[in-house]
Amino acid sequence: MRNNSNYGWLRASAALRALAFTGAGFAAVAAPAYAQDTSPDAVAAQAAEPEGDVIIVTGSIIRRTDAETPSPVTTISVENLDQRGISTVQEGIQRIASNNGPALTNSFSANGAFAAGASAVSLRGLSTNSTLVLFDGMRAAYYPLSDDGTRNFVDLNTIPDDIVDHVEVLRDGASSSYGADAIAGVVNIITKREFKGISGRAETGISSRGDGAQYRLSLTAGKGDIDDDGYNAYISGFYYKSKQLKNNQRPYPYNSDDYRNICRDGNCGPNNVVDGLDDTGAYPGFSPVVTNTGSTFFVRRANPASATGAQTGRYQILNPLAGCNRSTPYTLTPDDLAATDPDGNLINAAAPTTVCQEDLTNNYGVINPDIQRFGLSARFTARIGDDSEAYAQFNFLQTDVGYDGLPTTIRANAPAPFYFPRYSTSGNVAYYGGNTILQLPVYVCPRGTTVACTAANGTLNPNNPFAAEGQNAAIIGRLPNSIEHDESRTRAYRGAIGIKGPINDNWSYQVDATAMHMDLRRKSDGYVYIQHLLDVIADGSFNFINPAANSQATLDYLMPTATATSTSDLVQVQGTVQGSLIDLPGGPLQFGAGVSFRYEAIDSPSLNSDINGGTERYYRLNGFAVKGDRKVYSAYAELIAPIIDQVELNASGRYDRYSGGIDNFSPKVGVKFKPVREVLLRGTYSKGFRIPSFGEANATFPTTGFVTNTANIFNDAYLAQYGCTVATFDDACPQYIRNGSYGQTSLSNPDLKPEKSRSFTLGILVEPMRNVSFSVDYYNIKKTGAITTADNTPALQAYYAGQPIPAGFNIIEDVPIAPGDTRQPRVAFVQSGFINADTIKSQGLDFAANAQIKLNDSITWTTSLEGSYIIKLSTTFPDGSTQRYDGTLGNFNLTAGSGTPKWRGTWLNTLDFGKFALTGTLNFFGGYDLSAMDQGDDYKDCGQMTAGYLPCKVDDYLTFDLNAQVRVNDNFTFYASMLNVFDDLPPIDPVTYGAHAYNPVQGGLGILGRYFNMGIKVNY
Structure with missing residues (x-):
């Protein structure tokens, strides 16, 4: 029997071991995962460019030589991800400190996610639809399925890993530059401009338990130098596979429905076998x-x-x-x-x-699905004349995700x-x-x-x-000789072309176009x-x-294979001009302007439609369907004004017009002030918007989420017929009442308006000496008219009180507790349409500390600390009531019960000896209270753990990784990683339903336990 009083001490001692390990210098991490001098302001991006070169930093359309912008930016270098032992860019993005709450991880695919087979990022805890993902500054097609049937997002699994140069994460609103969905921030995947020679890698990984194996192979070849030869062409291909991991391959309680061995103060968990x-x-x-x-x-x-x-x-x-x-x-x-x-x-x-x-979890539960990815990319870049440059790029990527489920249900x-x-x-x-x-x-x-x-x-x-x-x-019962099995095959095709060059000595232009098509085939057997x-x-x-x-x-007759193919398309053309207007005391006044056209479409038919009648469909398969398209016409401009050497002002704005008649203007202003060389003060203010998703406005078959009954929806008069009261709900009510659930069916609404946002940031960056920096940034985001379904509580309470159901709701009764029983049944479904109603606020702090110190002629120490703290995340409803989610399991509607921990951070240290480098990474993900105000609890009242067999607060989660690289010569590098060195599995959380007994966002790869990677990189 595991006593959780001791359990917390074991985790604390593991954390102390990790800290001691780090403090001893062994944890000195080799090259931080967020670029050589990684700070949230993208100083590292500047280091990546030759001195004096012009660059474009995410969130701006103006090329500049200074990467220090008013907006906070985190830069992730792919090389540094390698040094951390992270195999894919999508996993590196998932580990960003500002990624929190409603992130969609690959493990959700094995747990019935609406958007099975995909991965998505959620900055600031504001969900996947408020974070914009770009490829080289241009949009990508949405994943054909929506997160929870409503939220459009870009699948991170479509990133072609081996041609990525770096990733810039703008931790600030950017609708003034990019339009809709950039409320919480922007993730911009930057691909390689050129590649010369041949590079390849072979990598394999496996857990210390002999499972969770993964493999990676890649080869890239390129020729030509743009500056010297006038061209560069490269082609790249890769293959990646990760094997399915089942619950019974992990220890108790991750492998069991019987929680009776989880005990605290004499209270033990339930037996759900x-x-x-x-x-x-x-x-x-x-x-x-x-x-x-x-x-x-x-x-x-x-x-x-x-x-x-x-x-x-x-x-x-x-x-x-x-x-x-x-x-x-x-x-x-x-x-x-x-x-x-x-x-x-x-x-x-x-x-x-x-x-x-x-024990269904032990027999059939799946932690991670089978994942297989392969792709091919090619790019040709050529100099035109003396100064212009044109490129053409093509990417193909296929992702196959599959997992086994439960025995077939009849x-x-x-x-x-x-x-x-x-x-x-x-x-x-x-x-x-x-x-x-x-x-x-x-x-x-x-x-x-x-x-x-x-x-x-x-x-x-x-x-x-x-x-x-x-x-x-x-x-x-269920069929004992048949297992449900789900597969998804996503094929993404993307092409891009562009040209840029000077108009005259002061002005330049750039024109880009991209087209992307995704088709997703879903296949379900059993x-x-x-x-x-x-x-x-x-x-x-x-x-x-x-x-x-x-x-x-x-x-085959009883269980015919269910298949459906969903598609998503995007076409975008944009052009910009930029140049200098006049000279100001601090430098030239720069102006940029652009226009853009975009076409988006999704056609996702139901895998389980009832169009032919209620019995002409399958048990258990999701029936959600959506179809829609839209055109977007945009114009935007930006002004950078260096008023004096110490002060720079930035102003930008964008106007978007949608084919459905919706239009929006998004302004933004920013300022950076450098009173002395060592100190930079910065701040921004912006307004943004999120366009209603296709699922919210165009669903042809609605989505339903199921919520367990809580006492607050009932009254004593109704419960009396079942021999209980609200006060005795958990003890005396029959399972039909207390363990029952009702479906929340969300109906699409074509008349929805965009969500509007207001955000501002304030920050300070201090660089007391070369290669040493510290920064703190405060963010505050407010969304109004947030799209939601109305609170179902009044409709439920009216039904159970025998009163008329409020307008806008439809109640469908469940069947009686037993055939012929005359008592009023419970509710089966509540139907209501999406509305613009709520106000959502998110505010918090980002921290960073970075240093690179040469200890002697042969040893360099690099350290990088990044952390994010959510001060408050809340929703205010039309009636004035407010629900707060930070530090709890809420908001269930957004997070699938995976919660919103307040803290997340990473501390990296590097000892580089020249031919040999040792990297240590300390990963921290904060704990949270087992309560959720959107589930009827008060803020941090332990409402989801009234049984008391676990502490009210899920533990903080701390893991430590090691990576070693040996540079044999200029052509060969061997590397090996030990992730989660102390084999600390995630804290126990039996409430979240995105995984079994642990939080899939907090736990991440931690559920693999101690994990070994090794590989070789070859360069010629």
């Missing part, structure tokens, strides 16, 4: 609400003459000779059979005498808005919706029989052990097609007693 004993003494798979989801079939007598399918007696295993499948049999004791609730009712009246206790509600009626028939098969169950009939008849199946035209059902008694068999299930039950062609005896043709 299928057919396991719960804290009331019940085996909840059987009574009073049927929730059995194990992979062993149980049956119970049911009266076919009853209009409600009334059931009697106990459940029994359908095939006693086969026993329990992948589960542990347990025979109920006399005390188990005699157990009663507070009202004296038998708790286990319907339970079988032998149950099959199945009873479940299809996704909203369809909900099965309480009683429907197909031939002689009765199906009772919701929490009641499918029934095997007494007689079976040939398929196509249109009249009632009786003894006159049918035969006794061989699958029904009660057929000879004239009774139906209510059946529950999911039951509802009508076909009813067919094989009615004709008896499916063998439920021995599922392994079914022919492949029968299985």
Whole structure:
């Protein structure tokens, strides 16, 4: 038994070990992952360019020789990611300190994410749709699926790793330069302008437990020097594979649904094992609400003459000779059979005498999916005349993601808005919706029989052990010989062309165009097609007693492969001119202006449409669909005014006009003040916007999220019929009430307006000596008219109080607690449209400290500390109420329960000996309170952990990585990494639902445990 009082000490001691390791100098990290002199103001970007060269820093359209802008920028060097042992650019972006909360990691693909197969960044905790991702300053096509069915984003898995030069992260609003979605910041992936020679790498990695293997191969070849030869051409290809990791490959509790060994102060966690004993003494798979989801079939007598399918007696295993499948049999004791609730009712009246206790997470849970990526890129750049330059670039990238799921389900509600009626028939098969169950009939008849199946035209059902008694068999369980399996294949094609050059001595131009197409094929196997299930039950062609005896043709009929292809397209053309107007005391007054046209489209049909009727679809598959397109016409300008040597002003603005009639103007002003050479003060003020996503405005099939019932939506009068009150909700209410959930169905609204934002930053950068810098930046972002569904609480409360449902809502009832029960059912679904209603605020601080010190003639020490602290993240609703999320699990609607930790940071140190370099990285991700105000809790009241078997606060998470590089000569470099040196697995969090027992954003790669990478880089 693990006592979590000691558990916290173990984590603290691990942190001390890591700090001691670092303090001893061994943690001195070789080349920080955020460029050689990485500071949030992109000083490193300047170092990457030859002295005197002009550059464009993200967030500006004007080329300049000074990378110190009013806006804070973080630069990530790909070479430095290698030194940290990070294999992909997308993982490097996920580790940015300002990335928090609703980030979408690859692990979500294995846990039922709407946007399966993708990865996305979320700066400032403001979600994936408020962070703009660019390729060389131009937009990329959205991922064809939306995050949670509503949020458009760019998939980081489409980054062609080996042609990336560096990544600039603008931690400030940038709608004045780029338009919509740049509210929280911008991630700009900069590809290589030229490449000469041949470069390749081969890398492999595996955890200390012998799993989670990954492989990487790449080769890049280029020829020509733009300055000397007038051209450069290169081609690059890569292959990457990461193998599936399952829960049973990790220790307790990440591998189990049974939390009874997680204890604190005498309180232990619940037993969520299928057919396991719960804290009331019940085996909840059987009574009073049927929730059995194990992979062993149980049956119970049911009266076919009853209009409600009334059931009697106990459940029994359908095939006693086969026993329990992948589960542990347990025979109920006399005390188990005699157990009663507070009202004296038998708790286990319907339970079988032998149950099959199945740990679904241990048997089937997946942590990370199979990922395979490969791609090809090519670029040709040529000098035109003496000063102009043109380029053409093409990228192709394919990502395949696949993972295994649970055993095939034969009873479940299809996704909203369809909900099965309480009683429907197909031939002689009765199906009772919701929490009641499918029934095997007494007689079976040939398929196509249109009249009632009786003894006159049918035969006794061989699958029904009660057929000879004239009774139906209510059946529950999952198919033991079939597993749900999901795959996605994303193909991204991107082309870009451009030309730039001088107009005269003071003015220059640049024209760029890009087109990108993505197609995403989704393929799902092992999911039951509802009508076909009813067919094989009615004709008896499916063998439920021995599922392994079914022919492949029968299985294919019952579970036909579900496929759908979604596409996303983008075309963008933009042109800019820039030059000097007049000379000011501090330098030339620079002006830039541009125009842009953009076309965006998404066509994502439903994988599980109900267009042909409610039974002509699959159990459990997401039904969301969206289709839309738009054109955007833009004009923008920027002015840089060096008033004096110490003061520079920056002003920019952009006007966007959308084909749907929406227009927006986004202004921004910034100032930097350098009173002395060692100190830089900076600040910005901007207004931005986010255009309604295609899912919010154009969904052709809505999305539904499910929320567990909480006491605050009920009242005592309603609960009295179930023998409980609001005060006794958690103890006395039946599972039908307290463990029930309702679907929140969000309907699209084509009349939505853009979300508007106001943001400002204030910062200071201090460089007391060469190669040493410190900075602090404050940010404050406010979004108004934030798009959301209305708070469903008033509609739920009205339903349970017997009052009229407020306008704009539709309530769909669930089925009764049992067939024929006359008590008012709980709510199944609440439907409401998206609206512009909320105000969202995010404010916090970014910290950085960087130094590069030459210890002697042969040893250089580089250190870089980066941290981000969220002071407050909150939402204010139209009624004036406010919910606060920072330091908690909220906002569930955005984060999938992965929370918003206040702190995140990285400390890197390097000892470079010339031929040998040793890098150490300390990664810190803060803890958070197990509460969420959007789930009915008060701020940090431990509302999601009232059971008390864990502390209210999830621990901080600290890991330490080591990397060593040996430069054999100019052509060969060997490297090896040990990630998570102390093998510290993520803190326990049983509440989040993006992963099992840990937070997938906080845990990140930490769930792999100690991990080894090694490889070789070759350059000629």
